[in-house]
Amino acid sequence: MVKSEAYQRIYQVIRQIPAGQVATYGQIADLAGYSRLARMVGYALHAATADENLPWHRVVNARGRISLQDEDGRKMQEAMLKNEGVSINRDGVIDLKKFLWKG
Numbered sequence: 001m002v003k004s005e006a007y008q009r010i011y012q013v014i015r016q017i018p019a020g021q022v023a024t025y026g027q028i029a030d031l032a033g034y035s036r037l038a039r040m041v042g043y044a045l046h047a048a049t050a051d052e053n054l055p056w057h058r059v060v061n062a063r064g065r066i067s068l069q070d071e072d073g074r075k076m077q078e079a080m081l082k083n084e085g086v087s088i089n090r091d092g093v094i095d096l097k098k099f100l101w102k103g
Contacts, residue, residue: 006032007044010044022086024038024059025041025042041059065093
C-alpha cells in the first residue's frame with residue numbers, strides 16, 4: 001500500500017529520533033511541516049507496518065506518557081524505552097526535560 005506524502009514525511013521524522021530519547025506527537029507534526037496536527041502522527045503510526053521500520057516506541061504524548069490503550073502494547077513500549085535507558089516514573093511519566101529529542 002502506498003502511503004501519502006504526509007505519512008512519509010512523518011515517518012522520515014520518526015526515523016531520526018535517536019535511541020534513548022523520545023519525541024511527542026506534536027513535535028513530530030511540527031518537524032514534518034504539519035503544525036497543530038499531532039493526531040495525524042497518531043493516525044500515521046496506526047497505519048504503519050513493520051516494513052516502515054519505525055522506532056515507534058519513541059513517540060509519546062505531550063505529557064511524557066505512553067498513549068497506547070492496549071496494556072500489552074503499553075508494556076512493550078515501556079520495556080523498549082527502558083532498554084534504551086529512558087526512565088519512566090511510577091506514574092508512567094517520562095521526564096521530557098531529560099529525554100526529549102531536540103530534533
